[in-house]
Amino acid sequence: MVTHVLRSLWAEPRPANPPGRVWRDWALVAVLVSWSVVEAVLREDLASRPLVLLAVLAVLAPLLWRRTHPFGAVAVSFGTWTAVDVVRILAGDGSLLLYSISAALLLPYALFRWGAGREAVVGLGVILVWLAVTNVADPVSLSDTVGTYGFFLFAAALGAAVRFYAKIRMRDIDEAKAREREQLARELHDTVAHHVSGIAIQAQAGRAVARSDPEGAIDALVTIEDAASRTLTELRAMVGVLRSTQGTELAPRPGVADLEGLVGDGDARPHVEVVLSGELDDLSPAVGSAVYRLAQESITNARRHARHATRVTVVVTGDPDGLRLSVDDDGAPGTAGSTPPGYGLVGMRERATLLGGTFHAGPTAHSGWRVEATLPRAGSAR
Structure with missing residues (x-):
């Protein structure tokens, strides 16, 4: 050994x-x-x-x-x-x-x-x-000699300990990123499977009505073309982030429409308020799910770490180019920095980056903590 x-x-x-x-x-x-x-x-x-x-x-x-x-x-x-x-x-x-x-x-x-x-x-x-x-x-005396050796060996041992801690920290960060990539890949897999199923159904319908209703067959082809384009986009994203194909879950993934469910009952503290505005329709399922996950993790962090917080505000704004998410709490200033850093923010940043977006988290100028993310409507793997 x-x-x-x-x-x-x-x-x-x-x-x-x-x-x-x-x-x-x-x-x-x-x-x-x-x-x-x-x-x-x-x-x-x-x-x-x-x-x-x-x-x-x-x-x-x-x-x-x-x-x-x-x-x-x-x-x-x-x-x-x-x-x-x-x-x-x-x-x-x-x-x-x-x-x-x-x-x-x-x-x-x-x-x-x-x-x-x-x-x-x-x-x-x-x-x-x-x-x-x-x-x-x-x-010098024996005690002074031992002390001198002890000082230098202690400095070396301290350097080795800090090195070991930094190595463990980097490994944990890499694992957090890998978990986020695997989860995103599973969600993209579900989206692709949904699109492919739709293509198969439309192709069967188009073949059935091709002779009796040519116009209906053309409509089916248009639908197939649109679904195929979406599928190719999602496939490119999935290939960019896929790390594991084991344990794939086919359950429906939450999206922007499910953000209201994060509010909870009125007795929960801090109180959560969700504000949706702008163009939030026709989003890539991966982007919608990412917005939900980022908001969910931000609310969880606020409830765990924001001292004296009474309110968490989630604002999602959509425009023709993308979405902007901001999550603010009114906790005591500097509370986020008073606890050891975890890996939730690492996963959130990784998810936003993989979809071609940006992510920032930090204390606000006056009080509380803010999480901001921007995502393209279609999502693109980097």
Whole structure:
């Protein structure tokens, strides 16, 4: 089992898309450099101030690359540190380095947070070698030695823990997206099955009346053409999002007309109000179902997380190009951010995006939380 764990760690790839340098990184290095200069000027126990200051700057500079090149930053920083300590041992120089150099404690964290598995193992070896050398250069008590090792190993363990949490978080987000895709694919499957059934019935009717009523046969062909066009549109969407064909449900899917059912009884709190306006007829079933699901999830979130909310307003407006959905609650300001983020919003955004629409959710300027989505009338898979 231990061998399997070590092999898994060695084969662990780097996390994707590590964040690049931002102004805070430059500010951190600038503060540490200023601290080092001031310390080099004021301290009296430094044998060679320019060389010590140069070595400290070489140790601190790699902090700028600690996320994009974690192993390189560790190798340069702790390699320089080790070389300085070896020189101090050979020269018999017992002077101490600058205290600002302790900021290199960030590097073990970054190594295990952003480095590949083999980089983390080799980099940790570099750090442990430096710890052994520096204990020779600056002999300390056993408790101080254990504490020093503990600090660096704790930083590495913290980086590994944050990395593991981020990995689990991304996996859960991917699973939420996959579930939303599967549900949308099932709904599109139902729509296609309905259209194909209609085409078959109209074709049978047209063949039956073709000789006795040619006009009726032409009308049946027109209906078949319209249904076939809708079917092709839904098929393209389904092919774009289909991830699983198992467990397909053929029950009717709710749509815009079913939004009134979300109001519930008058005793439920917060009270839900649904306002429908504009052109809401002749919608793609997938779009109608998406509007219902987005509204349903938004109302559920408001009831669970909006403190002191008394009203939730659902407004659906249709026009020739598409639909606009907005869901507002009057809960206390900032309540949404006070709870750990879930995956409901991830699924809602995924559904809207797959149908060619947009999605936004966040606190309003005054109070409460707002969910907004726009969807094309026909729906198009991306």
